[in-house]
Amino acid sequence: MSTTTYTVVGMTCGHCVSAVTEEVSQVPGVSGVDVDLESGGLTVTSDAPVDEAAVRAAVEEAGYEVAGR
Template sequence: MSTATYTVVGMTCGHCVSSLTEEVSAVPGVTDVDVDLASGGLTVTGDAEVDDAAVRAAVEEAGYQVAGA
């Protein structure tokens, strides 16, 4: 099991959290997604190593950006 953390910018409401959770949950191998609206924190847990590029692509697909990307 592995865990990766990101800071996401652009989220403003609960709908943002839901959209982001849905997109990132669809990444193959991801087993859990935790989004903290207040801090912009995104924690992704997977069975194996989390595919960083796929997670970042899912964040962008949801309409947000990973800070520092």
């Protein structure tokens, strides 16, 4: 099991959380997504490491961006 944490910038409401959750859930290999509105935290769970570029693209597709790492 692999868990990776990101910080999403620009979320302001529950709809934002839903949009990010929906898009990231569609990334191949992702088995779980947890988004915290207050902190902007995005935790991605998978059986094997997931392509970080794919996660970033999914967050951007939802209309937000991942803070630099």
